[in-house]
Amino acid sequence: MFEFGPTDSGRLVAFLELEGRLMRQEEWWIPPDLEREIRFLEGKSPKNVGLEHRMFMSDDARSARCAAFVNRRWGTHQGDAETGFIGFIAAAQDAMELLGTVLESAEDWLVTKGCNRVILGFDGVPGGRLGIRCNDFDRPPRFPEPWQPPFYMVFLDDLGYARYKPWLSWSFDLHAEELISLSQRVLARSICSVRPFRSADRDSELTISRDLFNTGFAASWDYYPMSQGELEEEFSSFGLLGDAEQILFAEVQGVPAGVCIGAPDLSDLMRSLQGVSPTEEQIRAYLRHDDCIKASPNTLAVHPDFRGMHVGPVLLASLFQVYKKRGMGDVEALYVDADNVEMVSLMTAFGGRPTQRYTHFTRKLDARPHRE
Numbered sequence: 613m614f615e616f617g618p619t620d621s622g623r624l625v626a627f628l629e630l631e632g633r634l635m636r637q638e639e640w641w642i643p644p645d646l647e648r649e650i651r652f653l654e655g656k657s658p659k660n661v662g663l664e665h666r667m668f669m670s671d672d673a674r675s676a677r678c679a680a681f682v683n684r685r686w687g688t689h690q691g692d693a694e695t696g697f698i699g700f701i702a703a704a705q706d707a708m709e710l711l712g713t714v715l716e717s718a719e720d721w722l723v724t725k726g727c728n729r730v731i732l733g734f735d736g737v738p739g740g741r742l743g744i745r746c747n748d749f750d751r752p753p754r755f756p757e758p759w760q761p762p763f764y765m766v767f768l769d770d771l772g773y774a775r776y777k778p779w780l781s782w783s784f785d786l787h788a789e790e791l792i793s794l795s796q797r798v799l800a801r802s803i804c805s806v807r808p809f810r811s812a813d814r815d816s817e818l819t820i821s822r823d824l825f826n827t828g829f830a831a832s833w834d835y836y837p838m839s840q841g842e843l844e845e846e847f848s849s850f851g852l853l854g855d856a857e858q859i860l861f862a863e864v865q866g867v868p869a870g871v872c873i874g875a876p877d878l879s880d881l882m883r884s885l886q887g888v889s890p891t892e893e894q895i896r897a898y899l900r901h902d903d904c905i906k907a908s909p910n911t912l913a914v915h916p917d918f919r920g921m922h923v924g925p926v927l928l929a930s931l932f933q934v935y936k937k938r939g940m941g942d943v944e945a946l947y948v949d950a951d952n953v954e955m956v957s958l959m960t961a962f963g964g965r966p967t968q969r970y971t972h973f974t975r976k977l978d979a980r981p982h983r984e
Contacts, residue, residue: 613713614671615668623673624667625650627653649700658845666680667679675703677702677714678701678718679700680698680718690836705761708770711767715771727977732773732974741756742972743971744971749761749762753879773973776973777971777974779948782948784945785963786941799930801922804869808857810856817859821859824914828915855876858875860934862923869915874931875946876907909945912928924954925958925961
């Protein structure tokens with residue numbers, strides 16, 4: 613079993629190539645943005661501030677891998693300095709024992725860092741690949757959703773992890789009477805104005821987005837305050853700045869009250885680039901020439917001072933209008949926390965149909981079974 617850090621560039625390349633070697637024959641697997649992942653694992657991303665991590669890989673460098681993370685910023689914000697994270701999981705179908713070995717090694721490293729609990733399927737920073745797929749394995753993911761085979765979930769169950777913090781996806785029929793009626797009502801009664809992201813004022817618009825993110829998501833279990841550099845990297849990675857019409861701000865008397873963001877589905881583009889980071893120009897060209905534009909609402913944050921004023925419903929209804937004008941008939945909202953009662957109520961009110969497609973796993977490190 614190999615254990616190595618961010619400066620071991622040779623093994624890092626083999627680590628990242630392992631998933632593609634195992635999955636590229638799978639119909640629905642999407643190659644990740646390898647340039648972004650290398651930058652992150654080398655410690656060169658804005659997200660690495662306060663982050664410490666190690667990589668673990670099976671002896672043959674072909675069967676199993678994972679990475680362990682300690683994020684002091686997450687721990688400070690959440691008041692939890694004793695939880696670590698394991699992400700970047702990949703394994704061959706006949707490699708459960710090897711996966712168990714690399715996971716145990718990752719947990720041992722986390723224990724040396726003072727952790728007594730692990731959350732698996734999360735690298736300790738907001739965004740990125742969230743969770744392990746647990747449903748709809750024969751359905752194509754919508755980028756930035758990952759696709760993992762069903763045996764991952766079976767492996768983790770068999771290795772003694774407990775399921776933790778599921779994510780819901782919500783499907784909407786944009787032509788359904790329930791959605792149209794509610795959209796008309798909330799827009800007619802709105803006390804806020806809605807406008808798109810102004811690309812000409814990129815820096816100031818990102819500052820507004822950052823402030824709304826950091827106040828609107830303060831209570832979320834997977835979140836802590838992000839820097840502007842982190843947020844800009846996130847926007848660029850998921851194609852948001854190449855499709856700024858999907859970034860909507862709500863304002864009350866000129867004061868930013870909320871933000872709602874949809875992401876273009878870049879699945880086909882990412883497959884064609886085979887791990888190369890798409891440029892904004894490539895994203896714009898892809899969206900311009902794609903005959904069937906697909907997109908997904910994936911962020912809705914309302915400043916606490918404006919909650920209870922129907923800002924969230926107005927923003928969601930406005931994004932649905934953008935999609936209808938593009939000729940879309942159905943959309944999915946991705947990564948809704950099943951414990952977020954307000955968001956679940958909002959999705960339900962618009963006629964959304966939920967599916968649990970991803971979950972995390974967890975266990976206490978002082979109570980884990982040790983392997984012989």
